[in-house]
Amino acid sequence: MADRDATFDIMKGIAILAMIIGHCPIPDVLEKFIFVWHMPLFFLVSGYFYTPKEEKKYVRKNARQLVLPYVVTSLVLIFIGGTKELIIGKGTTQTTIIAALIGNGTINNPTFSEYSIGAIWFLLAMFWCRSIYNILYNKLLEPILGVTIVSAAVIATYLGSLVYVPTDLIEGIEAMLFFYIGNKARSCNVLDRRPNLLFYITVVLLVVLSIYAGSMSMVRCYYGYWPINYLAAIGMTMALYYISKRLVTNRFLAWCGRVSMVILCVHIIALNYLPTKTLHERFAFSSSFDVLLHIFVALVMTWALLNISFVKSLFSIK
Numbered sequence: 001m002a003d004r005d006a007t008f009d010i011m012k013g014i015a016i017l018a019m020i021i022g023h024c025p026i027p028d029v030l031e032k033f034i035f036v037w038h039m040p041l042f043f044l045v046s047g048y049f050y051t052p053k054e055e056k057k058y059v060r061k062n063a064r065q066l067v068l069p070y071v072v073t074s075l076v077l078i079f080i081g082g083t084k085e086l087i088i089g090k091g092t093t094q095t096t097i098i099a100a101l102i103g104n105g106t107i108n109n110p111t112f113s114e115y116s117i118g119a120i121w122f123l124l125a126m127f128w129c130r131s132i133y134n135i136l137y138n139k140l141l142e143p144i145l146g147v148t149i150v151s152a153a154v155i156a157t158y159l160g161s162l163v164y165v166p167t168d169l170i171e172g173i174e175a176m177l178f179f180y181i182g183n184k185a186r187s188c189n190v191l192d193r194r195p196n197l198l199f200y201i202t203v204v205l206l207v208v209l210s211i212y213a214g215s216m217s218m219v220r221c222y223y224g225y226w227p228i229n230y231l232a233a234i235g236m237t238m239a240l241y242y243i244s245k246r247l248v249t250n251r252f253l254a255w256c257g258r259v260s261m262v263i264l265c266v267h268i269i270a271l272n273y274l275p276t277k278t279l280h281e282r283f284a285f286s287s288s289f290d291v292l293l294h295i296f297v298a299l300v301m302t303w304a305l306l307n308i309s310f311v312k313s314l315f316s317i318k
Contacts, residue, residue, distance in 0.1 A: 006254045008045055010244040011237070013256030015041045016263050019119065020294050023271055025287045032215040036207055036229070037236035039122065039218045042260075043129060043175045044237045047182025050133070058134045062127050065316055070123040072314060073265040074100035077117070080273055102166040105219040111164035118268040121168050121219055123261075128172025129179050146180065153177035160221025174221055181234060195242050203235035259302055262315050266305065267298040 015038045022034040053061070078100065081093045095115055104112045105121025133149075140148060156173035164170070185191060210216065210232035214224020223229040247253060256263065274297060305311040312318075 006248050007241060007244045008048070009254040009257030010247050010250060011041060011045060011240050011257065012260045013253035013258075014240060014244070016256055016260040017295060019264070020267050020298055021291050023119070023267070024291045024294055026291065029211060032211045033207065035215065035217055036210050037233045037240070040175075040178045040230075040233035041237045041240065042122070043126070043178035044182035044185070044234065046126065046130065047133075047179035048186045050130070050137075050179070050183050052137055053134055055135055055138060059131050062130050066123045066127040066130075069261060069265060069314055070103075070120055073120050073268065074117060076269055077272060080269065084273070102164075103168045104164060104166075105168065105171075106217075108217075108220050109164045110162055118271065119219075120265060120268050121171065122264065124168040125171040125175055125218075128167070128169050129175045132173065133176050133179050133183075146184075149176050149180040157221045157223060157226070170221060171219065175218065177230070178233070191238070191241055195239070199235075200239060203232070203239050206232040206235050256299075259306065259315070259317060262302045262306065262311070262317070263298050266301045267294065270294060270297045270301065 018034045018038045022031055022038065074096075078093060078096050081096050085093050096117070099112075099115035099117040102112055102115060103121055103124045104115045104117060105119060107113055107116045109116070136145060136148060152173050153176055156170045159165075160170040160174055206228060209228045210225065213228060216223045216229040216233075244253075271294070274294070306317060
């Protein structure tokens with residue numbers, strides 16, 4: 001694998017901060033804009049750095065890097081919820097346990113709409129995406145691989161809009177197309193080309209169409225306008241790459257990208273138990289304050305936790 005490029009860390013840093021903003025009470029158009037690209041970006045970038053591995057070792061490695069943090073974060077959510085339930089006599093511990101076991105990431109799920117473990121669904125989906133993709137890559141040659149990935153993604157997207165399969169298996173298969181495109185982008189040296197004004201205009205048009213002609217949500221396997229949604233996600237990711245190259249010395253964004261998985265898990269805990277509703281009611285804070293509060297808490301908690309060797313080991317932070 002090539003030496004770490006800070007450009008990609010900055011891209012992930014921007015995306016993880018956008019994820020936090022997207023979970024706050026913000027204007028609908030801004031939320032739809034964020035959901036066009038923030039999750040696809042992580043799968044595209046992961047695919048960009050993929051190299052074939054021995055299958056069993058790769059599954060074990062991904063389980064260690066993705067499933068274990070999911071389990072630990074879920075246990076923390078259950079523990080905090082259970083403690084809260086014991087103290088104040090009400091809570092959602094049972095719901096959280098079930099949500100963690102099935103991995104459901106959204107209350108808009110067609111099968112388990114009452115259970116949601118939140119955005120850490122991404123960890124399970126990435127586990128399936130990488131593991132299955134590696135098997136297919138090792139066994140199939142082009143163009144069979146490409147046809148298989150596209151077919152699997154289309155079928156998974158359709159099935160995922162009708163029924164939920166526990167552990168985000170369908171979402172992982174759905175995401176393989178982004179992973180594949182990221183992998184092909186590297187082999188074809190797509191990012192070495194210089195963007196021009198027409199490129200940025202095209203990306204803006206695709207994003208606007210994706211927002212207004214049919215918004216998307218990977219966790220719900222929902223694409224209002226499937227081809228446009230994919231092209232908009234890819235275009236925005238490429239645009240952010242070129243923008244991030246200009247910000248390559250920004251240490252803050254690079255740090256956010258390097259520890260993005262920790263920020264994700266910490267944010268989900270804070271999102272569940274930070275008393276923002278009470279603060280809003282008591283002090284009449286604006287939605288802008290809500291955004292800043294969640295970003296501040298996520299970053300401070302991440303920084304504090306990374307001083308603990310167990311946490312650094314759990315998330316493979318060097």
